[in-house]
Amino acid sequence: MAELSLRDVVKRYGDIDIVHGISLDIADGEFVVIVGPSGCGKSTTLRMIAGLESLSGGTISIGGRVVNTLEPKERNIAMVFQNYALYPHMTVFRNIAFGLYAARLPKAEIELRVRKAATLLGLTDLLDRRPSALSGGQRQRVAMGRAIVRDPTVFLFDEPLSNLDAQLRGQMRTEIKRLHHTIRTTIVYVTHDQVEAMTLADRIVIMRDGRIEQMGHPLDVFHHPASTFVAGFIGTPKMNLVEVGVQADAADARLDLGGGAALGLPQGAARIGGRSRIILGIRPDDLQIRPVGQAGAGDGVRHLSGEVVLSEPLGSTTQVISRIGGSEWIGMSDGHFIPTPGSRITMIPDARRLHLFDIATGKAIADGGTEVGTHLG
Amino acid sequence: MSTPLNAPSAPRDPFVAASGVRTRPGLVVAWTLLMMGGIAMMVPLVYMVATSLKFPHEVYDLNIIPKEPTFENYIYIFKNTRFGLWFVNSLVTSTFVTISVLFFDSLIGYTLAKFKFRGREIVFIAILTTLMIPTEMLVVPWYIMAKNFGWLNSYWGIMFPGLMTGFGVFLMRQFFSGIPDDYIHAARVDGLGEFRIWWVVAMPLVAPALSALTIFTFLGNWTAFLWPLIATNDRGLYTMPVGLASFSGEYLTDWELIMAGATIATLPTLVVFLVFQRYIIRGVVLAGIKG
Numbered sequence: 065m066a067e068l069s070l071r072d073v074v075k076r077y078g079d080i081d082i083v084h085g086i087s088l089d090i091a092d093g094e095f096v097v098i099v100g101p102s103g104c105g106k107s108t109t110l111r112m113i114a115g116l117e118s119l120s121g122g123t124i125s126i127g128g129r130v131v132n133t134l135e136p137k138e139r140n141i142a143m144v145f146q147n148y149a150l151y152p153h154m155t156v157f158r159n160i161a162f163g164l165y166a167a168r169l170p171k172a173e174i175e176l177r178v179r180k181a182a183t184l185l186g187l188t189d190l191l192d193r194r195p196s197a198l199s200g201g202q203r204q205r206v207a208m209g210r211a212i213v214r215d216p217t218v219f220l221f222d223e224p225l226s227n228l229d230a231q232l233r234g235q236m237r238t239e240i241k242r243l244h245h246t247i248r249t250t251i252v253y254v255t256h257d258q259v260e261a262m263t264l265a266d267r268i269v270i271m272r273d274g275r276i277e278q279m280g281h282p283l284d285v286f287h288h289p290a291s292t293f294v295a296g297f298i299g300t301p302k303m304n305l306v307e308v309g310v311q312a313d314a315a316d317a318r319l320d321l322g323g324g325a326a327l328g329l330p331q332g333a334a335r336i337g338g339r340s341r342i343i344l345g346i347r348p349d350d351l352q353i354r355p356v357g358q359a360g361a362g363d364g365v366r367h368l369s370g371e372v373v374l375s376e377p378l379g380s381t382t383q384v385i386s387r388i389g390g391s392e393w394i395g396m397s398d399g400h401f402i403p404t405p406g407s408r409i410t411m412i413p414d415a416r417r418l419h420l421f422d423i424a425t426g427k428a429i430a431d432g433g434t435e436v437g438t439h440l441g
Numbered sequence: 442m443s444t445p446l447n448a449p450s451a452p453r454d455p456f457v458a459a460s461g462v463r464t465r466p467g468l469v470v471a472w473t474l475l476m477m478g479g480i481a482m483m484v485p486l487v488y489m490v491a492t493s494l495k496f497p498h499e500v501y502d503l504n505i506i507p508k509e510p511t512f513e514n515y516i517y518i519f520k521n522t523r524f525g526l527w528f529v530n531s532l533v534t535s536t537f538v539t540i541s542v543l544f545f546d547s548l549i550g551y552t553l554a555k556f557k558f559r560g561r562e563i564v565f566i567a568i569l570t571t572l573m574i575p576t577e578m579l580v581v582p583w584y585i586m587a588k589n590f591g592w593l594n595s596y597w598g599i600m601f602p603g604l605m606t607g608f609g610v611f612l613m614r615q616f617f618s619g620i621p622d623d624y625i626h627a628a629r630v631d632g633l634g635e636f637r638i639w640w641v642v643a644m645p646l647v648a649p650a651l652s653a654l655t656i657f658t659f660l661g662n663w664t665a666f667l668w669p670l671i672a673t674n675d676r677g678l679y680t681m682p683v684g685l686a687s688f689s690g691e692y693l694t695d696w697e698l699i700m701a702g703a704t705i706a707t708l709p710t711l712v713v714f715l716v717f718q719r720y721i722i723r724g725v726v727l728a729g730i731k732g
Binding site for chain 2: 152214
């Protein structure tokens with residue numbers, strides 16, 4: 065086990081920078097998930113850590129040792145690939161033992177380690193099979209087994225679950241998390257799936273266009289997104305992000321949602337900082353949908369009125385898309401309430417969970433904790 | 442369209458045989474053409490075997506089954522000619538050249554497919570251009586080279602032009618290009634050196650291509666005539682095609698002996714084909730990768 069450190073790491077292909085000098089410190093035993101859309105440089109970063117891509121600048125060190133010029137095999141890392149990369153001409157046993165044979169370990173030691181890993185991953189009965197006779201989940205486990213047996217200092221996962229169906233992905237996610245609890249090795253895990261990132265990570269690193277957009281504990285990132293990009297990327301369904309006008313007096317501010325609807329931001333003028341327009345973000349879970357007239361006790365006047373565009377029943381909740389003024393908002397209602405399109409509903413934003421972003425930079429200017437009052441138009 | 446077989450009122454489908462097996466007109470045409478092709482290919486072979494079992498006076502009769510079948514011709518070529526030696530010469534040179542081609546062409550093909558280096562495309566194109574030069578044009582430079590180096594009348598002289606082939610490099614490069622890089626990366630992370638990655642990981646994944654290359658190269662060298670004829674004039678170094686051709690004189694051709702030799706000559710090619718063809722058919726390359 066070892067800590068891993070990236071300092072101003074740059075990757076350049078010709079004149080194009082793919083990774084723009086990122087720095088990241090990963091503690092010993094930490095589970096870090098790098099997440100971002102396709103082409104954000106996350107896989108390239110992982111491959112640079114593995115030694116499969118050279119660095120154009122900066123340093124990478126593992127356990128305090130700079131590994132920039134070391135071959136992959138000299139870095140004592142193990143990697144699980146998106147396509148598993150199991151050798152079709154070898155049995156599961158040979159596949160798992162592959163790195164151990166390469167290291168010329170004694171036969172008895174290889175046997176012992178493979179059996180141990182197979183037990184841990186539930187592969188004991190499959191050791192004599194070829195990869196072609198395994199299901200997707202089993203292949204994935206073999207790929208992990210191949211990584212575990214080598215007892216590496218750092219595990220690298222490159223989108224390991226993206227080829228599995230949704231149900232199996234959830235199951236394997238749990239297994240990976242359990243595995244980390246058991247072996248406690250430093251893990252760097254790359255994915256474009258924010259659910260995987262949220263559920264697995266001790267710390268999330270969100271990348272965009274070769275830069276780190278934000279990093280932190282998953283819930284921290286979820287509740288305090290640093291930009292509209294992070295706000296839109298983390299969380300399902302996606303956060304509502306709508307451009308709104310601002311009217312502010314000496315102390316208070318008012319967000320104009322269009323169509324006459326407005327949200328008040330008491331004592332919000334200082335935070336708004338003289339901007340005339342901002343982006344308002346509300347997570348669908350923080351925007352309750354109720355039938356008109358059932359705003360509920362204690363909600364006071366903090367509700368908005370909207371017209372339903374579409375209802376999507378999810379069972380225990382219903383996802384409701386409704387329109388206020390010219391913009392559409394996604395909110396959640398009770399599973400028993402499925403409003404019909406065209407009808408009017410009441411929308412109750414959670415006053416403590418409003419996110420405000422600058423229009424020009426997309427950066428957060430104020431988030432949770434900002435109290436609001438609502439003015440019905 | 443499915444027709445219930447025992448429905449009395451339904452009109453009989455003309456393409457469903459009485460046995461219930463459905464035949465399509467396209468299939469009938471295909472089978473007929475394939476059979477005609479098969480017969481056209483088989484007839485010379487059948488005559489070859491038949492003639493090899495005949496006495497000289499019967500050779501020009503077109504009957505397939507000899508009136509007095511005999512193995513005299515076989516016994517004769519082994520007893521009174523150096524046929525056995527020619528067979529060994531052919532076997533040694535063809536096998537050695539095939540092994541060399543498999544080794545070097547796959548190594549070059551792998552390098553061209555999986556390593557990025559300056560001039561890679563130019564090297565590949567240069568190798569491809571060698572495919573476009575006919576053997577007849579190369580024979581003179583080969584001869585001058587062999588003469589200057591003293592390679593005439595030696596195994597090496599027969600083999601050297603074929604030890605690496607442009608075709609083999611091209612074939613192997615194309616197949617190696619189809620192997621996902623993740624296999625190679627995984628092996629690299631697992632601690633294998635580049636040569637072992639090629640040998641342990643990449644080579645088994647292109648087994649079908651290696652089989653095809655084995656068949657092509659072995660057959661090509663086994664039947665090669667022009668260069669072995671030029672490179673050798675010592676009868677003891679003749680390869681089989683050259684030796685067989687020597688049965689054909691200016692005034693007289695011993696067809697029954699040539700056919701007996703040719704019959705024996707086809708046996709190794711049959712073995713090579715039967716052993717390696719199943720590897721071509723079995724395409725296992727992608728079983729470990731889900732894409």
